[in-house]
Amino acid sequence: MAKFLKWVEAGPDELLEDVAVRTLDSRLQPVMHYVPLAAKHPERDIEHVHQMRVWARRAKAAMSLYEELLPKRRRKWINAQLQAIRRAANDARDDDVFLQRLAGDAEHAAAARPLLDAVRHHRQEAQRPIVKLWKDLFELGRFPRRCAKLLRKVGLRGAAADAGPIAFRPWAENRIQPLLDAFFAAAEADLSDLGAMHRFRIAGKKLRYAIELLAPAFGESLRTQAYPALQDLQDRLGQINDLAAAQSCLKRWLEQAEGSQQTAYLQQMLDQEQQRLEAQRSECLAWWNARRKKELRHLLASQGLTAAHP
Structure with missing residues (x-):
């Protein structure tokens, strides 16, 4: 490949x-x-x-x-x-x-x-x-x-x-700032709500893509330290999103199930996905605590990237 x-x-x-x-x-x-x-x-x-x-x-x-x-x-x-x-x-x-x-x-x-x-x-x-x-x-x-x-x-x-x-650097500073502000604003929402968690994931994805594109305008630690921390968070949020997507997929197939055996099989899979989703959400919410949020802010601030949101 x-x-x-x-x-x-x-x-x-x-x-x-x-x-x-x-x-x-x-x-x-x-x-x-x-x-x-x-x-x-x-x-x-x-x-x-x-x-x-x-x-x-x-x-x-x-x-x-x-x-x-x-x-x-x-x-x-x-x-x-x-x-x-x-x-x-x-x-x-x-x-x-x-x-x-x-x-x-x-x-x-x-x-x-x-x-x-x-x-x-x-x-x-x-x-x-x-x-x-x-x-x-x-x-x-x-x-x-x-x-x-x-x-x-x-x-x-x-x-x-x-x-x-x-020059690339001053333009990059201006372009990344609104994405940084949006990410930390979304982080302040009640992330136990699936909708709020989804919006937080999207804001994080936009910031992650921007860092991939704009990192050369900043110091090396943006790529080697801040980005991995953000990616770790995004991976966890992505797993939750994948489980939610799998649930939606299973529900569609369940509606078309033929026979009791297939219906029971799909329902069992759906129940398992729901349990995995709840466990993953709880684990992510416990992991994304005030300390990790502060650490990510500090890593970004070391490159001059300070979010407007407190």
Whole structure:
């Protein structure tokens, strides 16, 4: 599998436009790599669909971060396609994960077998939007051409362009601040509420993606110390989100269950996921305490990143 790096290489004093072009290209290239693989060779590796979705998210985050440097019409078109790529991957990814779980459940093989067949059929249907998307955007190179045109048009606009060149570091400081403030504001909510925890996870994901893109503007410890602490938190929140997504998936299959054996099997799985979700939530809430919150604030503040929220 190809190796694409999440970290952007740049210098704090580089011209903003140069960093923007390199950054956007580093996010769009993986999308262009994984979509054809996911469309044409899904059986080779289920990671193709997963990585297609992951890099579409990362590309969307980069497009959002550098929005002011992008031509509006081309930006909106690329963003719409990235959103379509993410949506096309959703059902396929859910099916891939569920198929892995069913195939590995030797203890309940008799109950799992007919369900496996149904999920495999659903996975085949879920492949259709991915293939259509590849045909529409990639078979004749439409998406890569549009991306190339976008990158050629990256630059400051209006009054910002008239003011002269901008270095990467001061711009990065201004761009990361609202994401930092939003993250710590979300951290003050009642995280025992699933909705509040979800909003906190999203705020953390936006900050994490921004650090991946902007870290070179700051000291090395932002990448080596603050980022791992944030990623540890995000991994825990992500596990909770995965369990909630698994519950939703199981509920959909339960509504279509055929026979008492399959119904009982799915209900048992659903009950287990609910127990795991509650345990994971309790563990995460206990782990994300005042001390860890303070430590993360301190690590970020050491790079000059201080949240407005107390």
